[in-house]
Amino acid sequence: MHSLLESLIEIIRRTSAEIPDDVHQAILKSLENEKKGTIAASALNIIERNIELAKRKSQPICQDTGSVLFYVDAPIGLDQVAFEETAREAVKQATKKGYLRQNSVDSLTGKNDGTNCGPGAPTLHFHQHRGSELRVRLVLKGGGCENVGAQYSLPDEGLGANRDLDGCRRVILDAVLQAQGKGCGPGILGVCIGGDRATGFEWSKTQFLRRLEDVNPVPELAALEQEIVKTANDLGIGPMGFGGSTTLLGCKICAVNRVPASYFVSVSYMCWAYRRQGATLDADGRIAGWLY
Template sequence: MKKPLFKLDEQVYEGVHGELTESILNVKCIRLKPNNMLLTREEKSVITSEKIEDLAVKLLKLAVTELPPDVKNALKRAYEEETSEAGKTQLQAILENVEYAEKTRTPMCQDTGTIIFYIKAGVNAKGLDLFEEALRKATQRATREVPLRPNAVNPFTQKNSGDNTGRFIPFIHWKLVPGETIELTVFPKGGGSENVCTLGMLVPGEGVKGLKRFIVDAVVKAGSKPCPPNIIGVGVGGGADISMKLAKEALLRPLDQPNPDPEIAKLEKEIYEALNTIGIGPMGLGGKITVLGVNIEYAHRHPASYPAAVAFQCWAARRATARINPDGSVEFLTHKPI
């Protein structure tokens, strides 16, 4: 392999000499191609459209075929703890299905969801302008290659686009953070559990009591529909939109990470334990394990409002995250790379 070339003023340095020059003189050299040509803008930025697209396709494939370790562990524990026979058959089938999907790299569920991305973007990271288009292309490619079921339908013409893309879809949630790294998460969200998500503008005077009742009622009303055992994401405060956004973000938090605030963590545990005495059970066939976890996120609220959102996640809690470092290297945070 040819060594990279560094150009400072008219002097060209090779390989390690160039790196040393940069660090000793504390300057940035111009990178040259081996044939001494100047690099194009795209090449200078180590993050390219192709790189983002490839990574996103990989993450989509990983997400729909392999559950993250915290969800797998929670399902195994659920199987151990389940007491009803019907519930146990369901959890056993789920575990077999999960194992088989991972081994054969086929989607664990035929509903491969609406494709949602979350990006934590370092403000000094390069290539952020490339993401929108690259993620759209990745979604189309993954639909063909993985494959994913086409799930993007125009709500007015009822026409399915056939490739999982459409107006605002895939949806990208951006969050700016300090630094130069980019964290990319894919979150394919199934329709069955989405259909029972609920938002309530509660009575502020009732406080946490009202919130608890709202969560329990939402779970009872959902019954067997969201493919239990579920992860319950709760978002409180902020406003109608903010509470639902927080509820969805709560679903991204691994099950083995309670809320860092000990009081909220206690509430999460209390509601989790109470919901697992309600009796809906795996797939609604009756049993102990109705939820795998309860994750709560909150924002401060307006004195006159108490917005609360409950987001449901089916047991197939599919998500995959990777970090892109400033040098272009990629680390997979939830899965082993494929």
């Protein structure tokens, strides 16, 4: 695995500087839908220029290079300790190169040592599988959109949300309303129905690994995803909350089991600057192919 460090730095660079194609297509489509001459269209034009510029200059799409979240699907036998050490080194080097901002702060002292490494940073999720392929996916999630995420405990009387899919729909739409443009919309929602307070949010974020154009294999969830996007776009919040017809570019929902006493709906919001990339690595740790 002597090429692992180099490959992880490249995955970080590409994630930070290049928007994945599925998201880019959705942004281009939304640009067609906004009325010309409006401030919403103007914002989307700037977004489009920004995407092109970041890619060409190989520099961060957004200065908030976010929480660094690795998702590693590994064959049995991968040395996870060594992988994590290499990932931390890759994060440090990517920060020096300016692919990542010095973005990790000690929560007690407020000190920022400039390395992006510390307790809980970066975050690595390992999943073993019985195949031979090593897949590394990375999500860089900015703080603005993270701050507008929300977790609801159903029933929620104020919102008229019972423990059913209509209740889920109500709270998810409430999250969109409350977020307005603050999460840098048009946004994408990752939602988890069920789980506990920690795993609910964790699962909601794994929805960001899905392609925007995919179809949920669970028919009820597929229908809910579509309905949320349609209704959200009828609210007129628009890009940046300027008003307009594009509030959401997508919504991805999963359901996991819960205990009988709890019914959480966890909503994570991803900004338009949707930084998600991944690659399969060969036995030497070289990039064998890109996943998005």
